[in-house]
Every structure is written in C-alpha cells, then in structure tokens.
Amino acid sequence: IGITGWICDERRGHHLREFVYKIPAGRLMLETDAPYLLPRDLKPKPKTRRNEPMHLAHIAKVIADITGKPIEQLAAETTQTAERFFNIKALTTEDDRQGSAEVQIMQERSSATEHTEK
Numbered sequence: 435i436g437i438t439g440w441i442c443d444e445r446r447g448h449h450l451r452e453f454v455y456k457i458p459a460g461r462l463m464l465e466t467d468a469p470y471l472l473p474r475d476l477k478p479k480p481k482t483r484r485n486e487p488m489h490l491a492h493i494a495k496v497i498a499d500i501t502g503k504p505i506e507q508l509a510a511e512t513t514q515t516a517e518r519f520f521n522i523k524a525l526t527t528e529d530d531r532q533g534s535a536e537v538q539i540m541q542e543r544s545s546a547t548e549h550t551e552k
Contacts, residue, residue, distance in 0.1 A: 436465040439485065439493050441500075442473035455501045461509040463519065464497070466490050 437455050441450040470484040473492055480486075498508040507520075513524050 438465045438467040439473035458511045
C-alpha cells in the first residue's frame with residue numbers, strides 16, 4: 435500500500451492520517467508522486483511546485499510521527515517491503531556513497547537550471 439505526500443496535506447490527507455497506523459509494516463511503501471503532489475507542509479516552501487524524490491524523507495518523517503515509530507524503523511520496514519515487492523536489493527554502503535554523489539550533482543544542476551530560467 436503506497437502512501438504519498440497527500441498525507442502531508444492538512445485539507446485532504448486527514449483520512450490517511452486516521453488509518454495509516456493500521457497498515458502492516460510488511461505492506462507499507464512510501465511514494466512521492468513526483469513530479470506532482472508536492473507535500474503542502476514543507477518548510478521552507480520550495481521555489482517551484484515540482485515534487486522531487488528528495489521529499490520522500492519528509493513523507494517518511496510525517497508517517498513515522500503519525501505511527502509513533504522511529505524514522506529509522508519506518509525506513510527499514512518500507513525499504514524491505516519495496517525490496518520484496520519489486521524483487522530488488524537496496525544499495526550497499528559503497529553504492530550509497532556513489533549514489534549520494536550523483537544525487538548531489540543532479541541537485542546542483544537542477545538548482546543552476548532554476549536560476550538560469552528566471
């Protein structure tokens with residue numbers, strides 16, 4: 435069961451908040467719905483309305499707070515669920531370092547593009 439940033443919308447996500455804690459750990463997955471549905475409660479507000487995968491951590495934090503679980507536990511549970519569902523394996527520490535560097539480069543390029551579009 436995928437939960438998106440919709441849960442972060444105080445006007446429309448309240449029904450999700452009422453039942454998300456009932457979803458078994460082995461069934462919950464997190465989604466961004468990027469490039470749509472930017473979480474409404476992000477602070478500070480991004481300069482654009484474009485949702486990005488980097489906001490998944492915010493969605494995870496909101497769900498962890500609602501369910502009363504530590505963020506590390508929620509992240510581990512949802513990662514295991516996604517691995518099983520998609521039949522994949524999460525990145526190793528070395529892969530994480532390489533991926534983090536690539537993400538940083540992409541974010542810098544995105545930021546540079548935003549500045550030149552203005």
